[in-house]
Amino acid sequence: MAAVLVLCACGSQEPVAPPPGGGLNPCSSDATPTVVTLPLGGVRVVGDRAAIGCTELATDDGGAGTFLVVAANANTAPDSIPSFVLADSTASGVVASIAPSKVLPRSDVASVEPSTLVSEARASVAAEARFRAMERRILRLGDAGSLRSAASLLRSAGTMGDVSAAAAPRLGDTLSYKVPNPNASNACTDFTNVKAVVKAVGDHGILVQDVNAPTGGFSSSDFSAIATEFDDIIYPTDINHFGNPSDIDGNAHVVLLYTPIVNAATQRGSQSVTQGFFFGGDLFPVKSCTQSNLAEIFYLIVPDPDAKFSDKRTAADVRENTRGTIAHEFQHMINLGVRIREDAPDEETWLNEGLSHFAEEIVGRAEHGFNDYRELTINDVADQANQLKDFNAFFGQNLVRFRNWLRAPGMLGATSEHADTSLAVRGAAWALLRWSADHYSGNDLAPFTRALVAGPQTGIANLTARAGVPFDSLMAGWMVANFTDNADVPGLSSRYAYASWNMRNVEAAVNQGVYPLQATSLSAGQSAAGTAPSAAGSYYILDTSPSDRTLIGALDTSGGTVTFTGARLYIVRLQ
Numbered sequence: 001m002a003a004v005l006v007l008c009a010c011g012s013q014e015p016v017a018p019p020p021g022g023g024l025n026p027c028s029s030d031a032t033p034t035v036v037t038l039p040l041g042g043v044r045v046v047g048d049r050a051a052i053g054c055t056e057l058a059t060d061d062g063g064a065g066t067f068l069v070v071a072a073n074a075n076t077a078p079d080s081i082p083s084f085v086l087a088d089s090t091a092s093g094v095v096a097s098i099a100p101s102k103v104l105p106r107s108d109v110a111s112v113e114p115s116t117l118v119s120e121a122r123a124s125v126a127a128e129a130r131f132r133a134m135e136r137r138i139l140r141l142g143d144a145g146s147l148r149s150a151a152s153l154l155r156s157a158g159t160m161g162d163v164s165a166a167a168a169p170r171l172g173d174t175l176s177y178k179v180p181n182p183n184a185s186n187a188c189t190d191f192t193n194v195k196a197v198v199k200a201v202g203d204h205g206i207l208v209q210d211v212n213a214p215t216g217g218f219s220s221s222d223f224s225a226i227a228t229e230f231d232d233i234i235y236p237t238d239i240n241h242f243g244n245p246s247d248i249d250g251n252a253h254v255v256l257l258y259t260p261i262v263n264a265a266t267q268r269g270s271q272s273v274t275q276g277f278f279f280g281g282d283l284f285p286v287k288s289c290t291q292s293n294l295a296e297i298f299y300l301i302v303p304d305p306d307a308k309f310s311d312k313r314t315a316a317d318v319r320e321n322t323r324g325t326i327a328h329e330f331q332h333m334i335n336l337g338v339r340i341r342e343d344a345p346d347e348e349t350w351l352n353e354g355l356s357h358f359a360e361e362i363v364g365r366a367e368h369g370f371n372d373y374r375e376l377t378i379n380d381v382a383d384q385a386n387q388l389k390d391f392n393a394f395f396g397q398n399l400v401r402f403r404n405w406l407r408a409p410g411m412l413g414a415t416s417e418h419a420d421t422s423l424a425v426r427g428a429a430w431a432l433l434r435w436s437a438d439h440y441s442g443n444d445l446a447p448f449t450r451a452l453v454a455g456p457q458t459g460i461a462n463l464t465a466r467a468g469v470p471f472d473s474l475m476a477g478w479m480v481a482n483f484t485d486n487a488d489v490p491g492l493s494s495r496y497a498y499a500s501w502n503m504r505n506v507e508a509a510v511n512q513g514v515y516p517l518q519a520t521s522l523s524a525g526q527s528a529a530g531t532a533p534s535a536a537g538s539y540y541i542l543d544t545s546p547s548d549r550t551l552i553g554a555l556d557t558s559g560g561t562v563t564f565t566g567a568r569l570y571i572v573r574l575q
Helices: 051-052 118-139 144-157 220-242 261-263 317-339 349-366 389-407 421-440 446-456 459-467 471-484 503-509
Strands: 004-006 034-040 043-046 055-059 065-073 084-087 174-180 191-201 205-210 253-258 277-278 297-300 519-522 526-531 538-544 550-553 567-573
Touching: 004 051, 034 043, 043 349, 043 471, 051 567, 055 065, 055 538, 055 567, 065 471, 144 317, 174 205, 174 253, 174 261, 174 297, 191 220, 205 220, 220 317, 220 349, 220 446, 253 317, 261 297, 277 317, 297 317, 317 349, 317 389, 317 446, 349 389, 349 421, 349 446, 349 459, 389 421, 421 446, 421 459, 421 471, 446 459, 459 471, 471 567, 503 567, 519 526, 526 538
Parallel strands: 004 550, 034 055, 205 253, 253 297, 519 538
Antiparallel strands: 004 084, 043 567, 055 550, 065 538, 065 567, 084 526, 174 191, 191 205, 277 297
C-alpha cells in the first residue's frame, strides 16, 4: 500500500468547504521524498515546505506501522483557518473523497457527567464576555496613556500585606457601595448606590450583603464558611500563583459584595447567568470612572428562593455556583492590578481567561491537598460522596470546555480571538497553559504563572517568553499530547503527555466513557476533509505496509506545495 497524505489548503478567516481530493498527485515524478524513519513512539515535525510536499514514511524495523498525522497550523496570528484534503493514495496517486471515519478508543472509566451547576456556569461565559469587552472599551485598557492615573493610584496604595488591617470594618457595620450595572454599555456611569451590611470579616475577605437582598438566604454559618474558604484556600492560592492584589482602600481585605443587582442582570428563563464579576473600574480614580469604589471588590448574586429579582436561586445553588467564580474573578483582579502597576498592556483575552480557568483548577487542587503537578484521574476529582460539589466548582467546567474543543479541534484554536464567547477556545487555552506549565515551569508552578501575569508581553509572546521556547515547539508537544497522553504508546517521550492530568481518563469520563478526540482513519485510495486553525489542527491515522512506500504530500488546490503560514505535519508512530 502506498499511502499519500494530500493537504490542499486555502486560507480563510472562516472554515470553508475544501475541494474534492480526486486526481491529486502529491509527489511529482522528479520529486525526491524526504525520508522520515520512526521507531515505536518516534515523533517528527515536518515544517519545511519541500518536505511537506513529499515525505516518505518508514518504520525503523522495516515492518508495518500505524501512524498518527496531525495537520496543524503553528501560525502565531489568530484565526487563520485554512481548509485542506488529507488523502491516503493508491500507487497512481488518485484518491476518492470519503466521509471521515473515526477511531475512538473507549475508556474503562465510568461516566461522570457534570451536574446542571456546570451547565449553568458554562452559560455564564457569554455574560462575562460582554462585561469584559465593555470594561476594556470604557477603561481603554489597551491605551497606556489612559492607565497612567490608575497606575499612580495603585502604586501609592501598595499591595495587600503592606499595610495594617486596622481599617477593616466590623461585623454588623453598614457600608455604602456603587454597584456597576452588569449589562451597561458604560458601567462607569451606569451604577446603583446601595447600602450593605457586613456579615463576616475574615483574615483576607470582608463579606457584605445588600440590604435589599431577599429573606431566606445565607445564614450566619454560611457567611462564616464562605469567609473561611476564601481566607484559607482561595486567597492564598491565587496570590501565590498570580501575584499580590492592590489595596486601594488600605484595609488589607477583598470585599465580597452579595447584591440582587447581579441577580436582576439575568433575564428570567435565560440560559446565560451572571454569577458574579470583578470590575476594573474600582481600581481607577473617580475622575476616570465615576462608579469607582476605590476598593478591591467582587459583585456576586444573592440567594433568591422566591424568585423576587430573577429566577429562583437557593442558598445552596449560590454557594456552589460562586466558589469557582470567586477563584476565577480573583485572577482577573490580580492580573489587571499587576499590569497597571507595572505599566504592562492588558493581557489578551485567550490568555487572561485561560489563567482564570487555571485558577479554578489550582484552587480545586488546594481544596483537596493535591500538589500542582499530581496526575489526577476522575477518581481523584469526582467527589461523589459530596454530590460532586468540588468537581462542579473547580474541575468539571474546565474538563467540559476542553472536551468541547477535543470533539472538533479543527474549528478554532487555543489562541483564537473568539475566547470571549467560545467555551471550546477557553478549554483549549486552559489545556495549552496546563501542558506548557507541566513541561516548562521547572516543577515550580507559582513563579511561572506569576511571570505570565506580570508580562510585560501579552498572548503568545508572553507564553513563549515564560516557557523559553518558540511557539512552534509548544504546538508540536501539545497537539501530539492531546492524542497520545496515557495512550500506552511504546517508547513515547514524556514530552507528549500531560504530567498533571490523565487526560484520556478524565475526558472520557465527561464524554460517556469515550475519549472525545477522534482521529479520522484513512485507507488506501481515500481522502478526508479537514481544517487547520491557528494553534490547532485535525487528526488522522493511517497504516503502512512493508511492501510499498508510504508517501505523505501536503498540496494546495493546484497541486503545488501548501503555502499557508504555520503549516505543519506532526507525525507519530503509534504501532
